[in-house]
Structure formats: C-alpha cells, structure tokens
Amino acid sequence: MRLLIDTDIGDDIDDALAIAMVTGAKADIIGVTTVYREANARAAIAKKLLTLCGLDGVPVIPGASEPVKAPYYIGKLNYGADETPVSGGGAEAAAKFIADSAEKYGSELTILSIGAETNLANAITRYPGKMRNAGKIVVMGGCFYRQHNEWNIVCDPGAARIVMESGLNVLYVPWDITRTACIGKDNYARILSYKGGGQAGFIAELMRQWRTRNDYVPLLHDPLALYCCLYPERIGIGEIKATVLDEGETCGLTLNLGDYEGFYDKSRACKNEILTEVDVDDVAREFMRLVYGAAVITEKRNEAYAAIDEN
Ligand SMILES: [Ca+2]
Numbered sequence: 001m002r003l004l005i006d007t008d009i010g011d012d013i014d015d016a017l018a019i020a021m022v023t024g025a026k027a028d029i030i031g032v033t034t035v036y037r038e039a040n041a042r043a044a045i046a047k048k049l050l051t052l053c054g055l056d057g058v059p060v061i062p063g064a065s066e067p068v069k070a071p072y073y074i075g076k077l078n079y080g081a082d083e084t085p086v087s088g089g090g091a092e093a094a095a096k097f098i099a100d101s102a103e104k105y106g107s108e109l110t111i112l113s114i115g116a117e118t119n120l121a122n123a124i125t126r127y128p129g130k131m132r133n134a135g136k137i138v139v140m141g142g143c144f145y146r147q148h149n150e151w152n153i154v155c156d157p158g159a160a161r162i163v164m165e166s167g168l169n170v171l172y173v174p175w176d177i178t179r180t181a182c183i184g185k186d187n188y189a190r191i192l193s194y195k196g197g198g199q200a201g202f203i204a205e206l207m208r209q210w211r212t213r214n215d216y217v218p219l220l221h222d223p224l225a226l227y228c229c230l231y232p233e234r235i236g237i238g239e240i241k242a243t244v245l246d247e248g249e250t251c252g253l254t255l256n257l258g259d260y261e262g263f264y265d266k267s268r269a270c271k272n273e274i275l276t277e278v279d280v281d282d283v284a285r286e287f288m289r290l291v292y293g294a295a296v297i298t299e300k301r302n303e304a305y306a307a308i309d310e311n
Contacts, residue, residue, distance in 0.1 A: 001135075002105045003029045003229060004098065006063070007222075008036045008115025008155070009045050010077040013206045015114055016049060017183075017287060018222035020203050023053040024290030025230055030101060030109075033063040033094040036116040036155050037073060040065075044083035052199040062086050063094025063119040069158020070116075071251050075151075078213070079206050092126075094119040099127030102134035110136045110229050113163075114222040116152055117141065121159035124166050136169050140225035142254035143175040144240055144274065150175040153244060154252030161244040164254075164270050171273040172240060173228055174254075178221040181280035187288050188217050200291055220283050227283045228275060236277025241269040 009015035022029055034042035043062040050058050098119060102109055111134055113120055124131050141152035153160045194204040210218060228235050241258040245251055257269035
C-alpha cells in the first residue's frame with residue numbers, strides 16, 4: 001500500500017499522532033498535503049514531524065486554504081505554529097499532486113483524509129479521470145447516527161458533498177466511533193512525562209500543550225482512521241446511504257438516508273462504505289507500540305471523556 005495523507009494538522013493534535021504512527025509503522029508514505037486555513041503553516045508542522053524520523057524526502061505540499069463552500073471559518077492553529085511556513089503550493093498544486101498520485105499508483109494508493117475535504121474535492125472536480133484510478137479513500141469525517149456537525153465536514157460541507165457523491169471507493173470513519181477512541185489515562189501520563197527527543201519527544205511536547213487547554217484524555221480520531229488503512233483485516237465495514245447538507249442552519253450535517261423517513265429527497269443518497277466495528281483499545285495499543293515502542297494496557301473507551309483528576 002502507498003499512502004497519501006491529506007491533513008489539517010495544527011488545530012488539534014490528533015493529526016500529528018496519526019503521522020507519527022504511520023512513520024512508526026514504516027508504511028510507504030508517498031506525500032502529505034495540507035488543507036484548511038493557513039495550509040502553508042500546517043505544512044511546516046508536517047515537515048517537522050517527518051524530518052524528525054528521517055523522512056525529510058517525503059514531499060509536503062501546502063494545499064487549499066480556502067474551502068469549496070463553507071458558511072464560516074472555524075478554529076485556529078493551536079499547535080506547532082512556531083515553525084516557519086512552507087512556501088509555495090496552493091489549491092491547484094495539492095489537487096494535481098493527489099490526482100497524479102492516483103494515476104501513478106492506481107489501486108495501490110490509499111488516500112487518507114483527516115481534515116476538511118477541500119483538496120480531495122478539488123482533485124475530483126479538476127481531474128476526474130485520474131481520480132478514478134485511486135484504490136481507496138479513507139475519510140475521517142461525518143456523524144451518521146447522531147445529530148452532530150462533525151468538524152471535518154463543517155469546515156467545508158461543499159467539498160464533503162463532492163467527495164460523498166463522487167462514486168469513488170470511499171470509506172467513512174465516522175465521529176460516532178472515533179469519539180470512543182482515546183489514548184488511555186495511563187498512556188497519557190506516560191507520554192506527558194516522556195523526556196526523550198525526536199518525534200516521540202515532539203509528540204510529548206504537543207500533548208503537554210494540549211493538556212493546558214483540555215481536561216480530558218486525548219481522543220484518537222485521526223489515528224483511528226490511519227489504523228483502518230494499516231489494518232483493514234481488523235475492522236468491520238458496512239454500507240451507508242447518506243448525503244451532506246451544505247446549506248442553511250443544518251449546513252455540515254451528514255444525513256443518513258438509509259432508514260430516514262421524511263420529506264427529504266432520498267434520490268440524493270449516495271452509497272459508500274462506513275466503519276462499523278473496531279477495537280478502539282487496540283488503536284491506542286498500536287499507537288504506543290509504533291510511536292513509543294511499548295505495548296501497554298489502555299483505558300476502557302467509556303472513560304474517554306473522564307476528567308483528569310491528578311495535577
Ligand atoms: Ca485532523
């Protein structure tokens with residue numbers, strides 16, 4: 001498998017956790033594109049992570065900072081923002097890189113989308129023929145069994161709709177499940193006290209920054225999506241018929257039309273794959289093994305939101 005990662009690294013730390021994990025897994029990463037506001041600054045964080053583990057030859061392309069269609073800009077760059085932004089790139093450069101990779105690697109290529117889907121949508125719109133060659137697209141995004149405006153969708157609902165309606169081989173790793181995957185309290189404490197350098201040290205520093213802003217154990221949204229790329233034999237996959245609402249007050253919702261009863265136009269429903277089963281504790285175990293070289297006991301997933309009580 002060849003892996004291309006499209007990321008909004010910097011708002012939260014889970015993108016960095018996913019990239020650290022993929023380098024530990026020694027997966028064949030062919031490039032990273034960045035997306036959503038300040039894409040050039042995000043590229044600098046990705047480049048630093050890759051360089052820290054000797055992968056400075058992997059191309060990092062700053063992508064689209066402007067969404068295809070979104071009601072507002074949300075969030076801000078919180079982590080690793082002190083790096084000098086990578087120059088160049090842009091919406092067209094990222095779209096072309098993704099599409100050229102799909103053409104070059106074909107069924108071998110998995111595209112992991114862990115941010116707004118702007119670059120992906122641009123690649124699909126501008127290079128539909130090349131994109132039809134892409135083996136698999138794994139999207140961390142959407143919330144299909146609860147009413148929740150999931151972040152990656154709401155950052156660019158217009159792009160999310162293009163991807164969902166593309167007819168390409170898309171697997172959704174939904175927030176419904178990723179919200180139950182956490183690093184585990186014991187692991188969190190071990191990482192916070194980690195004094196080593198390199199990529200693991202950088203991840204520990206990001207976690208220490210994260211702790212100053214949050215009182216719960218870090219969640220593994222993006223690492224779980226990566227896990228699905230690395231270990232397809234360990235997960236259960238089902239089918240979802242859904243659409244993305246990209247206008248009005250409900251903009252950014254992923255509407256599950258499979259069993260929907262109402263007046264909404266069901267003909268807009270698109271069939272895609274969705275993650276249905278995964279051992280979320282194994283995701284934390286794999287993260288620790290690949291990034292910190294240790295297999296450790298992880299917390300139960302229902303403790304994901306448990307407040308950290310020690311100081
Ligand atoms: Ca992300």
